Amino acid sequence: MPAAANPRFSVIIPVYGVEGYIRECLESVTTQSYRDFEVIAVDDCSLDSSGAIIDEFAARDPRVRAVHRAENGGIGAARNTGVEHARGDYLLFLDGDDSIRPGSLQAMADRLDAAQDPEILIFDHVRTHVDGSVEPSRTGPHLADIRDRVVRPVDELALLRIFAVVWNRVYRRDFFTGEGYTFTDGLYEDALMVYTTMAAAQRVAGLEYVVVEYRQRRQGSSMRSSSPRKHFVIFDQYQRVFDYLEGRPGLDAYRELVFERMVAHFLYTFARGFRIPRSHRRAYLKQASKTYRRNEPAGFTPPPGMVGLKFKVMRSGSYTAWEALKTVNGTRETAFGALGRSKRWGGRKALRAYYAVQRRLPIDENLAVYSAYWGRTPSCNPLAVHEAAKKLAPGLRGVWVVNQAYARTVPSGLSRIAPATFGYWKAMARAKYLVNNVNFPDAVIKRPGQVHLQTHHGTPLKRMGLDQQHYPAVARSMDFDKLLERVDRWDYSVSSNQHSTEQWERVYPAAFQSLNTGYPRNDVYYRATAADVRRIRGELGIGQGKKALLYAPTVRDHQKDAFVSRLDLGRFARELGPDHVLLVRAHYFYGGDPELAALAESGALVDVSRHPSVEELCLAADALITDYSSIMFDYANLDRPIVTYADDWEMYRTCRGVTFDLLSGEPGDTPGVIATTEDELIEAFRSGAWKGEPAAALRQAFRERFCAWDDGFAAERVVRSVFLGEDRLRPPVVPATERTPAPSPTTAEGTPALPQDTLAEARSDH
Incomplete structure (x- = not known):
């Protein structure tokens, strides 16, 4: 052959x-x-x-x-x-x-x-x-x-x-x-x-x-290396070029042009302060001059004008002459940048002055400031990290930034500070750790020694960060220069899966360290007990034996003013019949919806839009119905049915952009049954397809792709890495075959209740 x-x-x-x-x-x-x-x-x-x-x-x-x-x-x-x-x-x-x-x-x-x-x-x-x-x-x-x-x-x-x-x-x-x-x-x-x-x-x-x-x-980029000595290798590289050319006939003109290109390259590198800082410039010029004189072709004439003057100064190796040349050329560095940055300040003069003073005082090594969703109720990954820190780092005090409108929702035992107050600016100036699932305001200046932990709040199906520049529906309201300034404050970026890590690294180009830990907020899906599931369902009014379906659509960037359901909720609830309970959670960007309120008042459904814990809603639900919301990636940990209702997929991916084809039907892309019309959605439940074997197989592949690191110990891994300074992530991720998610509602209802002390022990041992 x-x-x-x-x-x-x-x-x-x-x-x-x-x-x-x-x-x-x-x-x-x-x-x-x-x-x-x-x-x-x-x-x-x-x-x-x-x-x-x-x-x-x-x-x-x-x-x-x-x-x-x-x-x-x-x-x-x-x-x-x-x-x-x-x-x-x-x-x-x-x-x-x-x-x-x-x-x-x-x-x-x-x-x-x-x-x-x-x-x-x-x-x-x-x-x-x-x-x-x-x-x-x-x-x-x-x-x-x-x-x-x-x-x-x-x-x-x-x-x-x-x-x-x-x-x-x-x-x-x-x-x-x-x-x-x-x-x-x-x-x-x-x-x-x-x-x-x-x-x-x-x-x-x-x-x-x-x-x-x-x-x-x-x-x-390697060329942005902060180690100046790494850039000194440029002299060795070019010396190798000229050693290679030495003795080869017919290359005089070639050698002269390479020499000119070499000196231009030396100058280009020298002019970039991030490569050659001021403390190394004398040594750089000295070495450049040595290489210049060693390889200068006979009769070489520098280019005319300012470039030629720079050639001559480099040949001399005189740092004093270079500084004088900079002055003549009008290129001396100034401190105007600091003045420009000062224009970012807003608010009252007293607060600005107070914040400036506080930033000069020592950092409190035992203080962490937490916030979630722009000062809303304590929740999501920051809350899970806070709870883990109380156990693993008990000496660390935590305070929460919560807007006045949400003050009553702060759980007992959590300390609250209000934004734009003296207490707030003191905490922001003095805290060792700043933890958020979005970004802190632009006026916050991260001091040397402070640590910023960005937890994020979802796996990105939709385009995020710099990718949004290509989608006018969202780009018109985004200042991308400011976004990058905020991202530059991050020290750590928590990731829920490999897909997220790749996206965050690309769309938020900064020097943060990715923490491939899984999402702390998803720990509860492996730690909750049957008693927890029963309790949550009881608080929501879900009767025993009822099937609870959680409908949680995401926001539309071209429709942000008010919640408009893409589903006839009244009809859908009627079609489901009395054995089902429909839980509806509108996106938190939306205000109250009169139609949704009326349906809830009539008993057709339960409006859970203002429920403080999405995780509890997921634990209570027998199945999830969503469109493009990141809730699907979290819910997949429970290994319960997920139905995708995507009647406007083409518009959504055109207006917002997506990172993969959710509707492809391929294993790993699609979490279960797909419905693109209301009738298809109703039929999915009427026929039982929503919980059939094909849907389960898709869900399994989806879990393998997006829940690989979620095992109930993500918060511990984050705390050990960031607050305790441990070099490697631990505990190691539990293999998927050894994990047991929280019991389903059906299983929970058939599980005998445990005494409270036994339940607490079971939680700690899980």
């Missing part, structure tokens, strides 16, 4: 710390119309779930190979590992946080065929920014010049002015390996590879096609 032909392309993807992006990267390749390729994804011992994601792709697509390095070696080592495993005619190096556009591989294959397999093919790219804007490159004119030609770079020196990175070109593998090219350690390895390969190549072609979307990350 003849051996399989080599693929046309080997796409080599180094993978480290890109769990928010690697899925999009891999999908951009595997969904290409051109199919003759292989993907070699190299996990460089990533500390997040990136390695698991590439394993997932490899398991379902034979063209994807997941390679796991034994130890972290950096992006160069990961690329070298990829080359060792490559079988393709051409090597495409793609970073794990970037992607390629549709049609890219076909366009490259066609151009390579037309050019008769050159050693290098250079193509175009764009930069994509966090604000959604797309910036064209400056590569186009250079590629247009060689549109129909194959050239030697030494004869087309303008090609050296193209962005010197390896991911905007493909290399013929026999050329790359035959010349013995390997990537070096450290940053700026691309420049070394580009200038050495271009010096040796005899046949280079261009492609005027935008292939790569180069993501400009706010955080996480």
Whole structure:
């Protein structure tokens, strides 16, 4: 049997710390119309779930190979590992946080065929920014010049002015390996590879096609490393270039242009304070001057104007001369930024002054401020964390920010402070820990030493964060610059599942640490007893033997003023019959609804919109009916039927956007029966499909995907990580096969009641 032909392309993807992006990267390749390729994804011992994601792709697509390095070696080592495993005619190096556009591989294959397999093919790219804007490159004119030609770079020196990175070109593998090219350690390895390969190549072609979307990350990019000494490797990398060029004939003009590009690169790096801070600038200039003089071509003339002056100063290595040049050029840094930030203040002068004074006083290491849903009733993940902290960190005091309108709903034993008061600003200034499931107001300034725990309040089916920029219904009311300022305050981000972690990492680009703990608010679904279920149902007036259905639709961004049910609640309740109780919970964004109130008054249904605990409502319900609300992900922990009523799916995903196809019917996407009309919904209950075996199978796959970390101990893991400072998450997640969710209402009603002391003991041992 003849051996399989080599693929046309080997796409080599180094993978480290890109769990928010690697899925999009891999999908951009595997969904290409051109199919003759292989993907070699190299996990460089990533500390997040990136390695698991590439394993997932490899398991379902034979063209994807997941390679796991034994130890972290950096992006160069990961690329070298990829080359060792490559079988393709051409090597495409793609970073794990970037992607390629549709049609890219076909366009490259066609151009390579037309050019008769050159050693290098250079193509175009764009930069994509966090604000959604797309910036064209400056590569186009250079590629247009060689549109129909194959050239030697030494004869087309303008090609050296193209962005010197390896991911905007493909290399013929026999050329790359035959010349013995390997990537070096450290940053700026691309420049070394580009200038050495271009010096040796005899046949280079261009492609005027935008292939790569180069993501400009706010955080996480190696080029934004805060370690200045890591950036000093730029001198070693360029010295290797000139050592490579030394003694090679016919490269005088090539060498001179590379020298010019080198100095420009030194200047570019030097000008970025996050790379070379003031404390390291003298040393940087000294080393730059040494490399400059060592490799300066004979008779080299610096460019004219201010750029040329900068060249001369860099050659001299004089920091004093550089500072003088900055003054002349009008680029001296100022402190006006602080003045601009001060304009964010609002409110009374006394409160502002008081807050400023309090921020100068010592932080209270034993104080935590909690808040949920913009100052509403204490609830959700923050409340579960607070309850766990009282047991595991008893020395930590907790206070709750609660608006006056909700003051009466604060459970006994919880301390409350009102927003925009002296007590509030004192707590915000002095507390060690700030815990919220949304964001604190913009006026809050996180001090050094404070810890901000963002718990979130749902798994994102709908688009969140920066993704909302593309959906006018929500984008028009969002200031995304302010959003990023708020996100920059986060130290920890609690995640309920892998899907959420990937979304939060991507749509909230900041330096927080993801806590893959599960949702603390979902612990109750594994700790509640039969007595708890009976009690809650009794308080809601659900008679024994009745089937309680919880209807909890989400808000519509294009319809926020008042609750308008998409379901004829009166008809639906009648069709269900007397053996069912319909619990209706309107979204908390909506005010009271007269029609809903009238139906509740008549006894047709129970309005639970203002019930303080969603978790208790879920425990009481035999089944959940919802549309696109994140309640479905939490309720799935109970392993009870979920029915999706989605009569406006196309409008919703057009107006708000979604992260996956809830209505696909595929395992993992759809939690149970789908109804897109009222009649279909009624029939689902009339026929028994809502609780049938097909629905149960879908629910099981949904639970496996979205409830993998929820086991009853999420709050403990959060407290141990954040408040107790433990390095690793513990206790470990209980395997799904060993978990027992709270008993269903039917089971609970058939379970004998326990004495109160026995019940308390059962809760503590669960």
